[in-house]
Amino acid sequence: MHNRMWNDIHILIVGCGGLGNEVIKNLIYMNVKNISIVDYDIVEISNLQRQVFFTKEDIGSYKVDIIKKKIENKYKDIYVKKYTKKIEQLDISFYKEFNFIIGCLDNIESRIYLNSIIFCLEENVIYIDGGVEEFNGSIKIINKNNGLACFQCTLDHYAGTENETSNEKTFPICSIANIPKTSQDCIIYVMNILFEKQKKEKLNINNDSHIKWIHEEAQKRALQFQIDDATFSYSLTKQVVKNNIPTTSSTLLIIASLITQELYKLVSFGQVHNIQPLSNHNKVLYKYEKSAHVGEQQSPLHKYSDILYVGSKGIYIYYYTIYKNKNCVICNKKKYLHIYFKKVDTLNSLVKFLHTKYNFNKISISSQYAILYITSKIKCGLINYEQKLNNTFQELINQGKITEKNIYLNVQTDKCDFVLLVHLE
Incomplete structure (x- = not known):
């Protein structure tokens, strides 16, 4: 070498x-x-x-x-x-x-x-x-x-990412919901997607009846997709649900x-x-x-x-190969947009403006110093990102999150990406 x-x-x-x-x-x-x-x-x-x-x-x-x-x-x-x-x-x-x-x-x-x-x-x-x-x-x-x-x-493709409480659930391998390959994929799909839709209640991982229901439905799904180990054990289901598979x-x-x-x-x-x-x-x-x-x-x-x-x-x-999603909120090409706010206005006022003015659904905002807002973070219930919405622009300046002049914000949305030039009055 x-x-x-x-x-x-x-x-x-x-x-x-x-x-x-x-x-x-x-x-x-x-x-x-x-x-x-x-x-x-x-x-x-x-x-x-x-x-x-x-x-x-x-x-x-x-x-x-x-x-x-x-x-x-x-x-x-x-x-x-x-x-x-x-x-x-x-x-x-x-x-x-x-x-x-x-x-x-x-x-x-x-x-x-x-x-x-x-x-x-x-x-x-x-x-x-x-x-x-x-x-x-x-x-x-x-x-x-x-x-x-x-x-x-x-x-x-990652099970659980649509669930607002999924900040406590971690699945390090991509468990594709549409085409499961293993019994674990079936269990994760039932646990994170099917359970609340059909049971109309929150999953309690310490409730044996909940785990039993997931086990039975996961076996049905495994059979549907002709997975060889469709008769996997209840103990395996319990391990996956409690996220303790070694x-x-x-x-x-x-x-x-x-x-x-x-x-x-x-x-x-x-x-x-x-x-x-x-x-x-x-x-x-x-x-x-x-x-x-x-x-x-x-x-x-x-x-x-x-x-x-x-x-x-x-x-x-x-x-x-997975090709770029043309509607991706992160990796699309950028345009430039000028906008005017007061220093006493909050970050939340900017987010609401972008939602209402341009009908963006998914928004991520960052400066050269910090991630200010990510829609998926809010969905995951991360408190520090929710609190940032209440910060004024002056508070963000004081915290070193944005500059006082020439504020360039990188904005990704579900429709397009652009650099936002914020002028503070």
């Missing part, structure tokens, strides 16, 4: 649980020299089974502290920065310092946030998102220059390897701005196999947006 090349690459890892541990370990072996990590969790005894950096002596310490200390003690030429914070607590300008963001997260809301960040930056920061669940895993590559789907484009170490290893393989390809073929591709140093760096179309050679540049690993049926890895 060419060490000088990796000296110029800056990578941010978000989340250092089981998947994050394996990705960081791979980056070290790849000679990546600049690694930053964001995580606010502490080491617990349950982590020791599958998180390679931690031992019993580390229990109770912050994960980022332990990882930084152990890497720098052993590898003097690797520089690690640590941030013991939630990603929402970091200014947007923080993210522009990186070439890549690798998401090793266990919830949908943080993925929505990082996806929004990517499209707020002038720099082309590539976001590689990984998720694992039991024997299955998924990877999404979000590169705003390739015209393929961002995370928001495929948000409806992730196997083998799945973590495979998904982490696929993530770092994608990183290697992107760097190799010059997808990083102002950095010479590795392929210039070596005539044959990576051999591509034939594509699905007979006789058609696969391009060295990415022609796929998603990778799905289905280990529950053997070692199956699928590469597939």
Whole structure:
């Protein structure tokens, strides 16, 4: 590997649980020299089974502290920065310092946030998102220059995202509601979509009658889609409903390897701005196999947006393309719009204006310093985003969320995207 090349690459890892541990370990072996990590969790005894950096002596310490200390003690030429914070607590300008963001997260809301960040930056920061669940895993590559789907484009594929109380539910792998592939997909669909529609009540995960109903309906759905393990156990249903399915170490290893393989390809073929591709140093760096179309050679540049690993049926890895949703509220092209407000007006008054004047349904607003408003965040019931609506423009200035003059806001809606120039009186 060419060490000088990796000296110029800056990578941010978000989340250092089981998947994050394996990705960081791979980056070290790849000679990546600049690694930053964001995580606010502490080491617990349950982590020791599958998180390679931690031992019993580390229990109770912050994960980022332990990882930084152990890497720098052993590898003097690797520089690690640590941030013991939630990603929402970091200014947007923080993210522009990186070439890549690798998401090793266990919830949908943080993925929505990082996806929004990517499209707020002038720099082309590539976001590689990984998720694992039991024997299955998924990877999404979000590169705003390739015209393929961002995370928001495929948000409806994630079970539970339409449920306003879903901030307590996390499903790290994309469980496609329309075409389930496993019994777990069926359980998640019934749990998050079918239950309230048919039962007309809120799900109580500690109510055995609720779990029994989900189990029976999920088995019907599995049979409908001819899923082999349609007679799955009640205990499996209970595990899924309570979100405590264990992730196997083998799945973590495979998904982490696929993530770092994608990183290697992107760097190799010059997808990083102002950095010479590795392929210039070596005539044959990576051999591509034939594509699905007979006789058609696969391009060295990415022609796929998603990778799905289905280990529950053997070692199956699928590469597939999801094209950009033309109505996506995040990744459409921008226009410019001027608007006038008073400093005493609230952010909520701006949101209401955009709703009524232009009939936008979904709105996301960000400045160069912070995400101010995301419709999906409000739907998930996140209190800090609801409170921001009551802030006046003067309060947002005082908080450092917007500038006092030349206020440029990046606005994404269900109809179009644009840069909003706010003039304060």
